[in-house]
């Protein structure tokens with residue numbers, strides 16, 4: 321029988337669970353803005369108030385997620401993140417928990433707020449050591465609180481801090497991160513160095529601001545479920561990025577009097593030899609997204625007659641496509657287009673009304689300065705384009721060698737692409753970034769590794785093209801499509817209980833609202 325009581329939580333509001341639905345987008349603030357917001361908040365409050373609120377919030381949350389925890393190890397670093405941990409430790413100790421603090425930093429050199437929390441913890445009788453190891457062999461009932469580094473993390477943890485990170489990574493029970501998983505860059509969601517260790521939490525309580533790094537790059541893998549406490553400041557500052565969250569009000573319904581001409585025509589150009597399926601996936605996705613009519617030109621077999629699985633798709637050979645007026649169309653270009661898709665691009669870039677460029681179309685543009693200037697010129701004329709690169713395609717478009725360069729700062733890379741090509745950009749992957757010129761970018765919160773399956777990108781491009789003409793601008797179409805695409809994969813994982821690969825055709829059925 322568990323001999324540890326849950327204890328009473330210190331008074332404070334509960335942190336909000338960060339979720340992808342049902343509210344306006346969440347503002348995200350990087351490290352520099354978070355510091356500024358902290359300074360502003362401090363000005364209107366008595367000294368040490370924010371840290372007291374932060375510690376109380378963390379303690380209350382710890383009791384809620386691990387009410388039966390026997391021992392609680394609080395690993396505290398040398399800055400104010402450690403101060404939050406000390407403050408939380410004091411409350412948990414008072415709540416009757418067996419708490420042990422490992423303070424990894426010179427106690428005489430703590431910043432003033434953290435030093436105040438150290439004194440409060442000492443006065444309350446919290447056991448405090450300078451050890452990087454937990455006091456006893458932890459059991460799976462125990463809770464660990466990671467208060468090593470927060471927004472002041474500046475480099476990969478080394479020495480005692482690295483040892484504590486290692487213990488936290490091997491912790492058998494629940495791990496709760498204060499503000500950020502230690503070792504994670506708050507702005508990029510990556511480790512400070514490729515070899516740098518990062519804590520993996522089950523939960524992260526982000527304090528005062530939500531940091532973008534929690535939601536993109538490897539942030540999702542390290543943060544676990546993210547919770548937010550604004551420490552009762554209610555401060556509003558322009559954000560670094562938004563976390564896209566879908567509220568019902570941004571989905572227009574169909575009016576009774578509308579007809580298929582109201583929902584736009586989509587033309588898919590892709591499917592070189594051996595890759596016909598990619599064009600079919602995009603076409604099917606455009607249909608289920610609600611496009612009025614979908615035409616497909618398969619580059620590998622221009623005489624392709626019918627898709628018996630989706631007879632609604634209309635196939636057009638080269639002459640028919642040539643004769644079409646592309647100005648009123650939404651074109652999807654790429655999708656298994658191989659090298660042959662290049663021949664379609666000059667006309668697409670010059671004349672398509674709306675243009676979604678994916679995969680091989682992006683690779684062709686990256687390799688050809690003439691196509692690049694057409695794309696840039698298109699953007700300057702105000703013609704709408706959405707680019708949907710994965711990180712390697714983005715690297716090529718930016719003229720850098722490696723996908724890792726893009727991944728090291730996904731927000732920056734997406735913004736650079738949007739500005740350079742004057743286009744909406746969806747930089748795909750965990751926490752897809754949606755950027756547009758002169759606009760605060762957003763990070764998509766839906767989706768999971770089940771999407772790491774061939775053809776899901778073709779589905780995204782087609783779905784986006786199907787949504788776009790239905791009364792949405794390019795940015796909202798890109799945001800909504802990316803959100804729906806990920807949400808379908810989340811429903812799949814919820815119904816299967818694991819993240820096995822989600823076949824792209826099944827993804828289309830899920831998007832169409834078929835029962836999972």
Ligand SMILES: NC(=O)C1=CN([C@@H]2O[C@H](COP(=O)(O)OP(=O)(O)OC[C@H]3O[C@@H](n4cnc5c(N)ncnc54)[C@H](OP(=O)(O)O)[C@@H]3O)[C@@H](O)[C@H]2O)[C@@H](O)CC1
Pocket residue numbers: 358368370371374397398399400401402404431433468469470471472473474475476477478481498499500527528
């Ligand atoms: N003040 C308040 O009231 C509130 C504060 N809040 C909390 O404060 C946190 C920010 O605190 P912070 O600015 O002190 O930074 P923090 O993340 O603790 O780290 C800085 C220290 O770590 C050190 N260091 C860095 N990297 C290192 C490494 N690899 N290995 C070893 N050392 C390393 C760095 O040393 P330096 O780089 O200067 O040599 C410095 O000593 C924020 O995330 C939130 O939790 C909020 O709750 C709101 C209320």
Ligand SMILES: Nc1ncnc2c1ncn2[C@@H]1O[C@H](COP(=O)(O)OP(=O)(O)O)[C@@H](O)[C@H]1O
Pocket residue numbers: 679710747748749750751752766767768769770771772773774775776777778779780805
């Ligand atoms: N781990 C992940 N988390 C969230 N989304 C993912 C993950 N892995 C892949 N995806 C999504 O799956 C899609 C894959 O697209 P892409 O790489 O172009 O594949 P393909 O070319 O095979 O269609 C993108 O929308 C991407 O964001």
Ligand SMILES: [K+]
Pocket residue numbers: 401466467468469470497498499500501502
């Ligand atoms: K931390």
